[in-house]
Amino acid sequence: MSKIEVDQVDPQSGTTLTLGTSGDTVSIPSGVTLANSGTASGFGLDFQSVKTANFTAVAGEAYPCNTTSSAFTATLPSSPSVGDQVLLMDYAGTWNTNNLTINPNGSNFQGQSGNAIASKEREAITCTFVDSTQGWLPSSGYQEGTEGVITPYTINYLVVAGGGGGGDRNGGGGGAGGLISGSDSVIPSTAYTITIGAGGAKNDNDGSDSSLGSIATATGGGAGSFGVDADAANTGGSGGGGGGGEGGSAATNGASGTPGQGNAGGNGANTNSSANRAGAGGGGAGAVGGNASTSSSSGVAGAGGAGSASSISGSSVTYAGGGGGGCQVDTGTASGGAGGSGGGGTGALYQNGPNTIQNSTAGGANTGGGGGGGARQVGSQPSSGYTAQSGGSGVVIISYSGAQRGTGGSVTSSGGNTIHTFTSSGTYTG
Numbered sequence: 001m002s003k004i005e006v007d008q009v010d011p012q013s014g015t016t017l018t019l020g021t022s023g024d025t026v027s028i029p030s031g032v033t034l035a036n037s038g039t040a041s042g043f044g045l046d047f048q049s050v051k052t053a054n055f056t057a058v059a060g061e062a063y064p065c066n067t068t069s070s071a072f073t074a075t076l077p078s079s080p081s082v083g084d085q086v087l088l089m090d091y092a093g094t095w096n097t098n099n100l101t102i103n104p105n106g107s108n109f110q111g112q113s114g115n116a117i118a119s120k121e122r123e124a125i126t127c128t129f130v131d132s133t134q135g136w137l138p139s140s141g142y143q144e145g146t147e148g149v150i151t152p153y154t155i156n157y158l159v160v161a162g163g164g165g166g167g168d169r170n171g172g173g174g175g176a177g178g179l180i181s182g183s184d185s186v187i188p189s190t191a192y193t194i195t196i197g198a199g200g201a202k203n204d205n206d207g208s209d210s211s212l213g214s215i216a217t218a219t220g221g222g223a224g225s226f227g228v229d230a231d232a233a234n235t236g237g238s239g240g241g242g243g244g245g246e247g248g249s250a251a252t253n254g255a256s257g258t259p260g261q262g263n264a265g266g267n268g269a270n271t272n273s274s275a276n277r278a279g280a281g282g283g284g285a286g287a288v289g290g291n292a293s294t295s296s297s298s299g300v301a302g303a304g305g306a307g308s309a310s311s312i313s314g315s316s317v318t319y320a321g322g323g324g325g326g327c328q329v330d331t332g333t334a335s336g337g338a339g340g341s342g343g344g345g346t347g348a349l350y351q352n353g354p355n356t357i358q359n360s361t362a363g364g365a366n367t368g369g370g371g372g373g374g375a376r377q378v379g380s381q382p383s384s385g386y387t388a389q390s391g392g393s394g395v396v397i398i399s400y401s402g403a404q405r406g407t408g409g410s411v412t413s414s415g416g417n418t419i420h421t422f423t424s425s426g427t428y429t430g
């Protein structure tokens, strides 16, 4: 190896200086600085083969990404150096249907932690690592529009289904609508269908499901048993309460709820020799429905199971209480049948002799409360108030930190959060 030491190298003729010949490598040793004060061309990112599945990018490389078959994730380099660059481009014009997810691998992307999503057809993005605060920034691109790279954000949610209907004739209270709370991420400018479940009408009608897109679906509350042919209480988000039956029929047991959403209804009771018959409470999100009890001198209807409190709206509100059971007492005293906290309806009580009655009520609107059970109608009974009632409709509430980002529902703010409350079906657009 020989060494030439000169201060300048110029072309021997003409104006082109050539280093090496084809196949050679011109090596710049570590510690050497190439300072360019002229025009550089032909330098750039090292182009790679087409990617069709998850991969981890290397700084200084460019990747065509083909999402024709399925969406996948490009993970940026970990522990990047300032100035590191990665180029990503939509190989087949399919990022709008199968998005490319960009995982910043522990660094921020545009100042936020978590993944970003590239969703524009024929988009191309050069990602440059700037610093630990902003992390990676798109430093150049094509077809990026105003939302070329979007960053999902976290929401907290509450989804409550419609409550089940109560049962007539010493029937059980309706089970509360299923209650689900949690958190998930939503994608800006994406529509999420909001469904608010209706409450079930009296006598064997369950509440309807409520849902937040594909993120969460709460199951409608189960109907309470009603006193015809020992109708069985229905399962649901929370289960319906068992009935006391009518005539000489048997009492029935409560039905089960859905794990993670609600609880079972209580069991009905009767003392047919005294014509004392009592329905049980429907299950609530926070507790099982109360059992009924009877003797030769009394009937006690079961209370609806307690609901569950949530502060997602900015203040503590209890949702999804079970309906109370209904009760007929021909011999002695009648009591009980309170609705569970959180919108559960009150069960009807009928006490023969004094001919007194406790009116039943429906589950509260937008609470998911179960409907109250009914008492048995007899000839001397007042003309109304003894029948079972329907369950209450459900509700969906979305909350996230900071200023308003999405649209839909009734929008309020509390404690630095923006809150979207849906009392009827609609759309949340992220």
Ligand SMILES: [Ca+2]
Binding pocket: 204, 223, 224, 225, 231, 232, 233, 234
């Ligand atoms: Ca039934």
